[in-house]
Amino acid sequence: MCVLCAIVNALEKAKKKIPLSFSNAKEEEKKNVEERLNGNTSSSLSFVDEIINEKKKKRVDTNKNVSKESLEEELKELRNWSFDAFTYASSKDKEFPLARLFMAAFDVFANGGVGERKREDVKEIFALINREKLFEFAQSIEHGYVGVDALPYHNVAHGCEVVHATFAILTDVITEETVMDPLSVFSLLVAAIGHDCYHPGCDNATLAKDRVDIKRRYNGQSLSEMVSCEVTLELLRRSGALQSDDGLTTSQIAFVEDVVATSILSTDLSKHEENLKKNTAENAAQIVLKSADLAHFARPREVHLKWVHAAMDEQRRNTKRQVGVKDGHVDWKNQVFFAETFVLPTFATLSGNVSVGSTPMYEYAKTNVEKSRELIV
């Protein structure tokens, strides 16, 4: 069964209700994370409908936010590889930091790309997408990410981090017309913003034990990735951003959905080796999203360290392995092992087969790994 069929089937079969209701209130967010982990199902709505209701409650004036002027700061952030998503996402100045960053990236490609790298075919495809509806979609997705106080790692800052890295890689990638078609460029932005929405903050093995309903719903495969994928595709459809009289064709929309689905599902690290082996032109999009998901390893040391500590904190919090481990402790041996097993091979594939490499992620990550190796006791 293909990935899309599996998701469609899962949607059809969805009888179990997943309590996914988020709010800006920190305490409520914490409670919701707990509730999801405990499998409480008080709602009678489907989980996608719950998101829609939350979106309605919290929708901001899109006329105010869609103006290009208001995204100038986000554009500046996009061009800075030293981007610190925690600082950016924690700023109280603006609502919807993730949706705004996503739209700033969209606007760059709607203009054909960056500087001399502009591509007319990208510009033409992006012109077929309804910007205002896409912005609403991005806001509805943002409701699926908790604040930085509710979860240490899989929060709105991680969403921003991955959208940012995806943008950086894509600006490299689109200089080679043969590597990435315009629809895949768009699909990757969508996959990036949606890839961890409604992440429970634990690994899939823990999720499978805690939530039998989700385990059954997705046949035990890539559980959190499947949830994010299903929500992203459903909200994209409901937004109507792609469907208009002069918009994308049905087959183009099907292509977008396929790239979004396969890219999001490829971020499941338990399938890392088989995904890397499938490294062909067709799955260039998957390598891009996998790399963006791990991109903090290639950020400046101080930014990378924030992510390392966040990952350790989340692991301690949710996997009950915290016994005897003090807060702030990092197992550097494990970090180096993780980087050598998952991160460096992914970046090597990216720089070798996909990216022209104006952001040399492999080299940057190697430097971080060597520094971490020195800390092994």
Ligand SMILES: [Zn+2]
């Ligand atoms: Zn992620």
